[in-house]
Amino acid sequence: MSSRAPEGSRSSLFQYLLRLGDDRLVLGHRLSEWCGHGPILEEDIALANIALDLIGEATLFLRRAAEVEGAGRDEDALAFLRDAADFRNAQMVELPKGDFGFTIVRQLFFSVFSMLQMDALQKSADADVAGIAAKALKESRYHVRHSAQWVVTLGDGTAESHERAQRAVDDLWRYTGELFIADDVDRDVAASGLGIDPSSLEAAWRSQIESVLAQATLTIPEPRYMQRGGREGRHTEHLSHMLAEMQVLPRSHPGATW
Amino acid sequence: MSATPPSDSQWPLWEVFLQPPKGAAHEHAGSVHAPSAEHALQNARDVYARRGEAVSIWVVPSVAITASTPDDMGPFFDPGNDKAYRHPQFYKVPQGVRVF
Numbered sequence: 043m044s045s046r047a048p049e050g051s052r053s054s055l056f057q058y059l060l061r062l063g064d065d066r067l068v069l070g071h072r073l074s075e076w077c078g079h080g081p082i083l084e085e086d087i088a089l090a091n092i093a094l095d096l097i098g099e100a101t102l103f104l105r106r107a108a109e110v111e112g113a114g115r116d117e118d119a120l121a122f123l124r125d126a127a128d129f130r131n132a133q134m135v136e137l138p139k140g141d142f143g144f145t146i147v148r149q150l151f152f153s154v155f156s157m158l159q160m161d162a163l164q165k166s167a168d169a170d171v172a173g174i175a176a177k178a179l180k181e182s183r184y185h186v187r188h189s190a191q192w193v194v195t196l197g198d199g200t201a202e203s204h205e206r207a208q209r210a211v212d213d214l215w216r217y218t219g220e221l222f223i224a225d226d227v228d229r230d231v232a233a234s235g236l237g238i239d240p241s242s243l244e245a246a247w248r249s250q251i252e253s254v255l256a257q258a259t260l261t262i263p264e265p266r267y268m269q270r271g272g273r274e275g276r277h278t279e280h281l282s283h284m285l286a287e288m289q290v291l292p293r294s295h296p297g298a299t300w
Numbered sequence: 301m302s303a304t305p306p307s308d309s310q311w312p313l314w315e316v317f318l319q320p321p322k323g324a325a326h327e328h329a330g331s332v333h334a335p336s337a338e339h340a341l342q343n344a345r346d347v348y349a350r351r352g353e354a355v356s357i358w359v360v361p362s363v364a365i366t367a368s369t370p371d372d373m374g375p376f377f378d379p380g381n382d383k384a385y386r387h388p389q390f391y392k393v394p395q396g397v398r399v400f
Contacts, residue, residue, distance in 0.1 A: 091346050191342065
């Protein structure tokens with residue numbers, strides 16, 4: 043059990059940890075929907091494996107969030123007993139899994155973001171967060187390698203795979219802006235050294251994504267309106283449908299074990 | 301090295317060899333389908349080494365392996381069975397040498 047965060051920043055740290063945990067919980071669940079439906083056996087296992095990594099990271103971040111909150115909730119209560127409006131994930135991760143191209147382009151966008159984020163969070167003033175980040179960084183590096191390889195294969199592949207991958211980039215682009223928007227919560231945790239300002243990651247993210255997309259012969263669409271709201275609990279219609287399925291068991295059978 | 305094109309809709313097959321954490325030699329673990337060597341390496345990691353089974357992975361196009369066939373059984377292996385002097389147990393251990 044680690045030391046308690048200073049009182050003033052506890053509420054911000056709690057919100058910040060929810061964002062870290064919810065991004066990974068929701069994306070992990072979306073990826074798990076491929077289980078048994080992957081394009082081939084090997085990729086089915088790879089996607090399930092990455093989903094498990096993300097859910098494992100979510101467990102650790104939400105457990106720390108529950109400790110910081112100190113309201114008697116645990117990570118399971120945070121994952122399964124909150125409604126969509128209480129989730130703090132970016133909207134990008136809640137979108138339906140789409141085709142394999144959409145899933146893999148989203149994985150690239152998120153994994154590069156996560157890798158940069160975890161790298162910076164290794165220096166968090168919160169020892170738990172720093173430890174989780176060090177573990178998650180190794181996983182993120184593999185996730186980047188996996189998704190980048192696939193994006194290049196699909197983008198620089200057949201006419202159909204190129205067209206689908208480009209459509210995924212076009213459809214997802216307007217959800218990328220939200221990853222880098224800093225609000226009071228971010229500025230607060232950045233000031234106290236507990237977290238980082240996400241806007242500081244954007245240049246590095248952009249340069250890595252541009253390099254992979256160029257190799258994949260894919261293009262970034264023209265700048266236009268960027269979607270936002272997930273960090274404040276405003277979500278697309280898809281999140282509550284997903285949560286209904288994800289949460290049905292613990293909500294119907296409270297305290298069930300097996 | 302790239303594998304030969306598949307004869308059907310399947311991707312080429314790759315044989316996977318893992319080196320266990322204790323540093324023994326790479327051992328055959330199984331095979332994966334993959335469109336390229338890098339994909340094969342990642343698939344091998346996900347299928348055979350995701351629970352910490354290995355510290356190193358080799359993938360080799362299955363077509364690059366030349367294997368003995370069941371017909372080779374007799375000529376290849378039988379002659380070894382009736383030549384006891386090829387085994388160290390054939391020779392008496394001199395007195396004073398401890399048997400381990």
